[in-house]
Structure formats: structure tokens, C-alpha cells
Amino acid sequence: MPSAIIQPTAAHTATVIFAHGLGDQGESWRAVISGDYDYRQPGELTIPAHLPHVKWIFPDAPKQEVTANFGMTMPAWFDMSELPLRPGQFLKEVFETDETVKNGVQIFDDLVQAEVTAGIPESRIVVGGFSQGGALALVAGLGGNDWRTKSSGDESKLAGVVVLSGWMPLREQFKSRISPHAKSIPVLWGHGTADSVIYHKVGEISVELLQDQHGIVKHSAHDQLGAPGVNFQSYERMGHTSCEKEMEDLVTFLGSVIPQQQTQNL
Template sequence: MAISTPLRFVPEDGVFALMTIDPVASLECLHDPEALAMAASLTFNDYLVFVPGTNQSRNLEAPYREEVVHFVLPQRPNDVPERFIDAAMSVPIHPTLDETHPEREPLETLGEFPWPGCFLSPFIGATVRTRIMLSVDPIVCELALSQRKRWKRYEKEDRHRQADREVEVARSIWSSTDSGYESDSFGTITNNINLSCGSVGADKHSLIDGGHIELEFAPIGLGEGELDIPLTVTFTHDLKRMEEMSDPFEFFLEKEALERIGREALERNKREVGSRKIKQSRILPLQVEFCDQSGRMPRFLPSLFSTAAVALVAYLYLVWTSKEMAAIAPLKSLVVPALSKHTATVIFVHGLGDSGLGWQPVAEMLNKELPQVKWVLPNAPTMPVTANGGMVMPSWFDILSFGFDSKEDREGMLKTVYSLNQLISAEVDAGIPANRIVLGGFSQGAAMTLLTGLTGERKLAGLAVLSGWLPLRANFKSMVSDHAKSYPIFWGHGAADPLVRHDLAVKSVDFLRESIGLNTSPRCRRADRAILQLVSWR
């Protein structure tokens, strides 16, 4: 089976696409299929459909088989067999990012659907329960519908031209604002002072003249008419007086001033650019580095190792960290309202690559059993995930290895803890007591559920952990709250989970029981209907 590369498809006529899956190509495209569909001018009534990968003996000129046509009709959007969904959610395989032939797992089929030989997408954490599924293969796709719908792929030169057009669009959008920057500065890279933040940049007039500052902008999510173009703009700042500084305190005052500029830029990222609004998809930590033109650090820095200077550095770092946390944008959430009087809230945190929308059917199903409960389903920001080859996807923190035994993204985890605590505070402010709020999550979201619930100031009604693990175990005892050991916790885990292994969950449970005497339910007994047990656990 040939390995394909990420390609962009454009409809010539019609709104249906039938494409094959590839473990490398699908990673980039599947992280936000709805956004990609919007970029292709599709609507939520249009469908991109999973089909088997190609092989060397297949006639690439032939149209795809008629058996799948019923699957893509927008009038019948629920024709996805349930076992097909379950298999795609629970049997992911690890992709290979080199040129070797990737191993693939056969997809469990329902009868003859789609047909024997179908392969499962190895995208880790992908959700096919959303309204759009996407996979790609470098061939022209034809559908045998009532009238033919054709999709064509860009040739290499077409894709290069498309990339050039996107750069020009970014330049024109930036030059259309009142900031006064020349388009020549787009994409310029400097190394003198780096100030990174996750939004459109600061106003020229708020900066000190001279020198260089680079603002790097995170990719901006596409949705509801928003822009999807990363921007990089270079500013200037005079470094001469930095060389004349002899007092470390002056240095850190300067550093704090530049970081304040970055925070002000974050606040301005909601302004309109033309007729479209910028949407901040994630916030990078503000980082400022000073050096002279040769790349050397200022000569006074060795004095920072004095006791007083170290204390000052620690104090300024703590102050800056608290301010940085306060600048984190609130999470956007999908809300499923209570069917009767609202007296309780469940905040449920999705897993890697998913969204709140992926858990909406579960919330709506359980709403019938729990009519007094409002469901808050937050959406993770998008970020590069190291373990997935740096692909950008919805994630609560960076995962450095799927072995979960390497260095952890402590900073990213703590930012998510802060954001989830904001959601809890919002419910309390709305009149729901903390002891009527349950925090739950799946996989990566379950890890954040544990970390947030067991370290938070408020004692919630309980925690629901599905296929999760305890992160930051090395530091956990110093972080845990006084009431953590009295927390009721429902803990369920798939015994055959290939990603977050069952033994990792068992080790996490054992650690919590031994370290703080935590009580969990069920006590590692086998259960076929975990969701029903979770409902009865209330």
C-alpha cells in the first residue's frame, strides 16, 4: 500500500468526497476535520467519508464502489454502523513517521460494510463521532451518484501557488490594519529579543523604538468565519542601553515591560481584521531573551547568581506566572442544558484530538437519566503534540511520549488546571454549590480531571475518570489538597486499551491509595457497561 502525503482537495462540482485513509497523511488533516471542511466551503450537511486504502493492483482510474454511496447522502447522516464507530475509537494504532511501510489493523466490519480489506485509521485520539470524517489519498476521486461529483487534488505546483496566495492574503490582511507595518517584515526572523505569544501582535506605537523584537503567532483556528493564517511580524527595540545596564533589577524591569506589551497584544487579538474576527486558539508562554548583536547575554548576568538576585528572580517569576495565568483565555464549551430545574453540573473533559461535540451524544443520552444536570463540554486549544510527530491538534497539554514515562509538560498541565478551575468557579458563581459539581474526563481529559480535582481548593461532588492516569506523580504529594483523600472517584478503564494501558491506570490507583488513602469505584473489577455503572454511581 502506497504511502501518501497530505493533500488538499477542491470540489469541482458538488459536495461529496470519497477518500482513502493513510496513517501519515491523515494525522495532519484529522486534527480538525470540521475546520478543514469549512475551508473547502462544505457545510455540516456534507460528508467526507472513510474508505479502504489503495493497493498496487487497484485500477486508480475506476470510480469507487457503489456500496458506499448511501453512506454519504446528507439526507441520511446517521447511516454510520455503530461497530464501525466503536472500532475507529478504540483500536488506534501508532503511525510511523518515516518512509517504512506502516502496519495497519483490519477494521471490524458490520456484515459486508464497507467491504473486506478495509483498514482502520491509526490517528491517535481521532473522533469519528463528529459530523465529518476525513481521510486522504493522492488519487483523483470519483463518486457514482445520480450525477457524478468529482474531486481533484492539487498538483505540487498548484499547492505551491496556493501557499504563495495564503502568504499574500496574510500580508494584505496585516497591512490593512492600522499598525503601520510594511509587508516586507512578514516572516522576518531575528534573534536579538524574542517575545512569543499566541495572538496577533502589539501596536507599533506601544513599543520602544530601535533594535528587534519578534512576535510569533500561533495558528488561528478556522470556525464560524474566522481566519486560519499564522502571522509573524518583526518590531524594533533599542538594545544599546541593555548593554549599559549594571543592575539586575533594571534588566528584569525591562523584561517585565516587554512581557506587558505581549499581554496587551493578547487582549487586542479580538479586534476585527477586515470583515472577519481573529480567534485565539492557544496561548504560548511569554518568553523574553536579551542578547547583544553577537548573540551574547548582557555582561551583568553572572551577578544573578548572588543570593539576593536569585530571590529576586524567583519573586518576579512567581508574579509573572500569576499574571500569565490570569491572561489565559477562558475555554470555549459546548453546553447541554438540564431538562428540568438545574441543580447540578457535570464538566466533562474530552481526550486528545477530540472536542466537546464528540461527547454531546453521551451527555444527551444521560440527560434522560439525570434531568437536573447541566453538561459543560469544554474544547481543548490546538497545539503541536510531540508524540504525534509535532502535528497540531486539540490537546490539553503536550504529550512527549505515549509511553507516559518521559518528561511531562508540567506547564501545559497547570494551565489546563487553571482553565478548568475557571469553569468550576463560573458554575459556583451561577449558584451551583461545589458539592453539586462532578468533574469527569476521558483519556487525556481524565488525567486533567484527576490533577484538577485532587489539587483544587474546592471539594466537588466527585470525579469520573475514564481511561485515564495520574500525571505529575513525582510532585503530586506536594500539590494535593487536604480533602483529596475523601473524594469519591469513579474509575473505569478499557482492559485492551492500546494507548493508555490498563496497567498504567492500576499503578495510578495504587499510588493514590498508598499515598493519600484514596477511595475509588469500582475496585478494578471487570464491567461490560461502564457508562451504566457511572450513572448508578450517582
Template sequence: MSVALKSLILNATTKHTATVIFLHGLGDTGHGWNLPVEGIFRCDSDLSHVKWILPHAPSVPVTANFGRVMPAWFDIKTFDFVSNEDERGMLSTVSSVNQLIAAEIDAGIDPGRIVVGGFSQGGAISLLTAFTNERKFAGVVCLSGWVVMRSKLKGMCTQHASSTPIFWGHGTADPLVTLDIGRTSVDFLKTTLGISAVTTERSDAPALKGVLFKDYAGLQHGAAPEELDDLKEWLKVILPKNSE
């Protein structure tokens, strides 16, 4: 059963024509991404039309953290991230995110002007949300995340999975969701889901589809200024300001 998510809302500073829904990682809240969004994205005039929704995950026991109750989009049973997955929790969260998406569409925002993204757990949920949704979004963002439900995902994907632009950033020194996990996940997207690789974010928006994977030297389980700057430039292509 899905739950209504509380969120930190950062409204567009000019006419609202696009929305980014960004999900935090394990143990965090939407407030943890307030500073990066304010300091990097919202201060850029080319993204002033974008509304940011930063949802807060409900607090649940996390098995891999000795049952400690903390904000989480789903339970993590083990830190290998692929065995004994909490599929029920994942799908419940996808349903909750879809409620946020539906509210934006009801308010007049076209699905093609919505980006769903997140960090770590949030990135994993964002991929699952986009791949299984009947609507095609402007793009998906996964920072330091991984692909979940691999044994079932191909059968769950809609026709839009292979053509939706994906920005994937990952640190080379990530000790938790390792670079190998990230690369293996991207390989899964390419070989199993038929998603193409993109070599540059500087393309015309209609032709920009597939996964753009960028790694960042020395970055651990976090986000780096260079990574967020790259994401900002990608968003300018995916959500151009002059699209009304």
C-alpha cells in the same frame, strides 16, 4: 497562562442543581461526547437536574504525534505518559478548568454539587484539578486515564483529595493507555495519596469516598455502554436529584 475555554453546554432539563464538567480526549472536541451524554445521561429523569459542560481543548502541537497540531489539553512528549511531562501545559489547563468551575459557583451551584471528569487526557486533567483544588467537589471521573505529575502530586494535594469520590473506568484491551497504566495509577492513589478503594457504587453519598475502579473486558481506548451505564448509576448517588 490559562485560556478561556469554549464549551458545548447541555442545560439541565429541570431545575439546575448540579453540574458535570467533562473533558474529552486527545484529538477530540466537546462535540465528541454530545451523543453519549444525550443518549445515556440526559434522558434519565434522575439526572434531569444536571447541567453538562463539554469544553473544547485548544489546538497545540503534540510531540508524540510528530508535532501534529490537534486539540489537546497538554503536550504528550512520549506515549509512556510518565516521562518528560508537559507540566506547564497541564497546570495551565487546570487553571482554565477552574475558571469554568468558578463560573458555576458564581451562578449558585455549590462545589459539592459539581463533578469534574474526562476521558484519557481529560481524565488525567480532571484528577489533577480535583486533587489540587481548595474546594471539595461531589466527585471526579477518570475514563481510560492516568495520574500525572506523580513526583510532585502528593505535595500539591489539598485536604480533600483522600475523601473525594472517584469513578475510574478502564478497558482491559486498551492499547494506548493500557490497563496496567490504569491499575498502576490507582495503586498510586491508594499507596501514595492514601485514597481508599470503594467496592460498590451503591452506598450512601456521605459515606462514598475513595476510588471505585472498574475494568471492562475487551474494551479498547474508548467508552463502552456498560461503562457509561455504571457511571450513570454512580452519578445518581453522587448528585442526587432531591438535593436542593
């Protein structure tokens, strides 16, 4: 599968696999993370420079028909029937197709396994994504071997999960397919309060479901970024996009869950 990649500039000891949103491509997020859309002040480090030991992989989603967009064919991790996602309808309906979500998770699983084969332990791999990619990362990151069928699934545990402007897909299936390690995996969840595509309240409800149904602890303090459980961060007036503060929180989170270390300490 085609992927945009940012190679580490120090000894490669950790990997982040990050999925784009519906209709996008991996190159867009490679540009964001690498600093091509530069908001930094003179002398400020780029995100990869803060994390020189990390390899970044930005896969391209396969093209498929998307019901929510009138059946148009576009890059998509899975099919879904409705957009935008509003809080009222979110609790009443299921919008995702189980089979296509499984297919999307398998793409993540294959990429994780390729990194493990190359010598990076699963405990040093983070999966993440934006919007639909974030929803997929949540399933791939917290799901057991009913989701990640090619991995050791319940025998393994990722370093962390990043969900930006996402939601919990397939709520009923999530109950039976969650990993026994889910409570101990750190999750960074960022969401803009002005998001009109995946409403901020949908993100809040998703985190509440993780807490109420699965016993996953919810945090909100910045000094708990990287702690086991979900750290939910709201960004005022941010729409369906990202911002400088969210990227700063991402660096802090990754620095906590996959800190730089010497190769021999792996």
C-alpha cells in the same frame, strides 16, 4: 472557551464538566452522553433523562503542539512526550509538561468558578474526562490550590471526579499539590482491559499510587459507587473507548454524588 452543552430539563442543581481526549472536541462527548450514538432499547432513558437536574459542559481543548504526535498542532489539554502509555515506561518516566498541565487545570478551574458564580455550589459539581481529559480531571479534582489557583482550592471540595481510560500525570508534583480533601472525594475510574493506548495496567498502577502514596481508599464493588475514595471498574475486552456498562456505572455514580434535589435545599 467554546463548549458543547446539555442543558438540564429540571431545576438546575448540579453540573458535570467533562473533558474530551487528545485530538477530539467537546461535541463528540456531548453526542455520546445525549444518546446520539444510540445503543438503548425502546423505552430506555438517555443519560440526561436519568439526571434531569444536571447541566453538562463539554469544553474544547486549546490547540497546541503535541510532542507525542511528532509536534503536530491539535486540540490538547497539555503536552506529553509519549503515546501509547505502557506500564513499564510509565513508572520510569514523566511524560507530561508541568506548565501545560497547569494551563489545562486552569481551564477546569475557570469553568468551575463560572458555575459557582451562577449559583451551583462546588459540592454539586463533578469534573471528569476521557483519556487525556481524564488525566486532567484527576489533577483538577484532587488537586489543592497549587493547581487550582483561581479557586478557593483547599477551602473547597468537589462532589466527585470521573476518570475514563486515564492515568495519573506528574506523579512527583501530585504528591505536594494534592488537596487535603482528596481522601474524601468520590472518584469513578473506568478502564478497558483491551486498551492499547492507555494500557489497563497503567490505570491500575495509577490507582495503586493514589492508595499507597496518598492513602486514598480503593474500591471495586458496584455497591460502593459514589463512596469516598477511588472505585476502579474494569471492562472486559473494551479498548480505548467506552461501553454501555461504563455509561450505566457513570449514571449510578452521578446519581449518588449529585442526586436530584429541590433548589431550596441547596
